[in-house]
Amino acid sequence: MTKLQITVDIVLFTILERQLHVLLIRRLAEPFRGSYALPGGFVLENESVDEAAHRELREETGVEKVFLEQLYTFGEPNRDPRGRVITVAYYALVANSHILRSGTDAADAAWFALNKLPPVAFDHQNIIEYAQQRLRNKLDYSNVGFELxxxxxxxxxxxxxxxxxxxxxxxxxxxxxxxxxxxxxxxxxxxxxxxxxxxxxxxxxx
Amino acid sequence: MTKLQITVDIVLFTILERQLHVLLIRRLAEPFRGSYALPGGFVLENESVDEAAHRELREETGVEKVFLEQLYTFGEPNRDPRGRVITVAYYALVANSHILRSGTDAADAAWFALNKLPPVAFDHQNIIEYAQQRLRNKLDYSNVGFELxxxxxxxxxxxxxxxxxxxxxxxxxxxxxxxxxxxxxxxxxxxxxxxxxxxxxxxxxx
DNA sequence: TCAAAAGTGTTGAAGATACACCCATGG
DNA sequence: CCATGGGTGTATCTTCAACACTTTTGA
The missing domain is CATH 1.10.10.10 (Winged helix-like DNA-binding domain superfamily/Winged helix DNA-binding domain)
Structure with a gap:
């Protein structure tokens, strides 16, 4: 029996050149080595899932103290070829004045316009579309726009x-x-x- | 290191006597033995999280083919005294014409009006309130009312x-x-x- | 004949939409 | 002096909210 694992994945949005962009990171390890994926990683033993999302975002992009909200949990058995991995997806918003930290973790991070996404790993395409939909809906009844x-x-x-x-x-x-x-x-x-x-x-x- | 586990919990709503009611099950085991809790249980290896929610609902209440939607994932480290348990909460709606199966699992299931809830186990009070809020919001922009x-x-x-x-x-x-x-x-x-x-x-x- | 729930229109207020021109400044 | 983006009002339509009486039936 393979161990069940929990990850968080974060759809980080910003506005660049009047267009909504998403941050993606090039994977250095298998599976999907070389393709782009959402920032994220495993939930640790003693942190809440929310804390894990904040931590991964900080570690992989240098972004701190941003708007971050849980999106949906994706739990299909075969969504990750490594085994049973359930992911809790989040979305986050930053003003484009925020600067990405250039660190080892963020070595190959880049912003992509939503209509020019490269092929992405796992079911991350779904997650991105889900996040975009949520953001649109939320704009109607909240002040979420200011976060950008x-x-x-x-x-x-x-x-x-x-x-x-x-x-x-x-x-x-x-x-x-x-x-x-x-x-x-x-x-x-x-x-x-x-x-x-x-x-x-x-x-x-x- | 204790093993991380994933559960599903389901807030099952119905209307009785013109009031919104929630189904609760009396716990037969520790912790919280004897108090009421939401129907739910562990996600198995080869099923999706959605399937787990449907299965638990069927096993514990006999209810099948109902409206069921993911609500939120609750992941505080100490929400369950047994160890690290993350739960993916769902809510579901049944017409009151549906009859609860009387089986071993559902031995002590009962409907409670939302303003007359007994003390409930874990963080299930939070989950119920969250579900009620979601249901209210959803009524504005969807046809969810017919499911009841x-x-x-x-x-x-x-x-x-x-x-x-x-x-x-x-x-x-x-x-x-x-x-x-x-x-x-x-x-x-x-x-x-x-x-x-x-x-x-x-x-x-x- | 009475009690109970079904059914039915109008009016006013508020909110959403469509639409075009003048102004201040830097180059 | 002109190109660029900043700033402003009105008329119409649609949507939402408030409000009361008549009808059918079973007891």
């Missing part, structure tokens, strides 16, 4: 985040009205001066 | 299901209009004759 932005942001940047997640264009005036009358942002005293015309920087309020 | 009714039902019965899940009263005219214009029910040719005035029996259409 730095502390201060313009309303146009926020709109681009929503458009990237939904994969659709939104009307600028309707979007701004909706966000402002929800009262979930407040103007900071700063203006973004990098564009043609200065733009008001906002901050998320809880 | 027999094939043919009156609109008033459907409304009572919604009210039981939401814990609130609904306006009859608004409710009926909403359901009918969604086009998710069709009138059958039968009428329910048990009440004072005959009521149209409807059927769910997909």
């Amino acid at each position: 932005l730095p502390e201060k942001f313009t309303l146009t940047e926020l709109q681009l985040v929503h458009e990237a997640i939904l994969g659709a264009n939104l009307d600028k005036r309707n979007f701004r009205r909706k966000i402002l009358q929800q009262g979930i942002v407040e103007p900071s005293k700063e203006w973004q001066k990098t564009g043609r015309k200065p733009a008001q920087l906002y901050r998320f309020v809880d | 009714l027999p094939e043919k039902f009156t609109l008033t019965e459907l409304q009572l299901v919604h009210e039981a899940i939401l814990g609130a009263n609904l306006d009859k005219r608004n409710f009926r209009r909403k359901i009918l214009q969604q086009g998710i029910v069709e009138p059958s040719k039968e009428w329910q004759k048990t009440g004072r005035k005959p009521a149209q029996l409807y059927r769910f259409v997909d």
Whole structure:
């Protein structure tokens, strides 16, 4: 009897060039050596599953203190050729200002746009699609969009985040009205001066 | 090193006396011997986690072919005093016309209204609350309510299901209009004759 | 004839959608 | 001076919420 094992896998999203991207890591070991896979690893004896997800994300990508939420548990008997491995999938969001640590674990990590994914190991393609769907749904009834932005942001940047997640264009005036009358942002005293015309920087309020 | 184990636990809902009820089973073994717990058990080597949930539900309650959906995975290290046990929680819905099998496994199974739960073992109280919340949310954007009714039902019965899940009263005219214009029910040719005035029996259409 | 549950429309408020132009700045 | 992206209002439609009486039947 082979031992049953539990892993966590994390779908880490960010926005790059107005598109939703996912972090993948090239596998150095068999099986699926050389192909890309989600960051993740085994759950240790004395940590919760949530802690394992945070730890693996930190070890493999250097990313800490991010939004991280459990997604679904994938438990088909043959999803991993090494034996019986059940994985608890998570998804996480980082602003693109976060920088990936270049360490041994993260040696070959890279961001991929969702419509340009390479072939991925195991059932990770499924997991990624499931995460994307969850993120879209969640955008409707929560403030999850802010997790993909730095502390201060313009309303146009926020709109681009929503458009990237939904994969659709939104009307600028309707979007701004909706966000402002929800009262979930407040103007900071700063203006973004990098564009043609200065733009008001906002901050998320809880 | 103690072996890591995976269980499934199932929150089985039904409607009794206009109230949402949960099925609990009295434990015959330590720990928590004599207290109530959710039906569930260990995931076997060659079955998927979903299959394990279906199997445990069948074995412990006799219930088959019901709506069953994964809820959340609870993985705190000390949630089970026997050792490291991670549980994948599910919730399931049955019409109250389904009858519990009286077998050895289900010897002491009983339905409890959600506001009259006895003390329950492990972290099962949490799991039940989580399931109730999920069910409420799901009612808004899905047809999950029909799973708690027999094939043919009156609109008033459907409304009572919604009210039981939401814990609130609904306006009859608004409710009926909403359901009918969604086009998710069709009138059958039968009428329910048990009440004072005959009521149209409807059927769910997909 | 009375009690109980079935069935049926309208109105007002709020929220969502569609739509186009002027402004400030850097190059 | 022009190209770029920032910023702003209104009209319409759809959706949701509030609200009360008549009908059929069994007891």
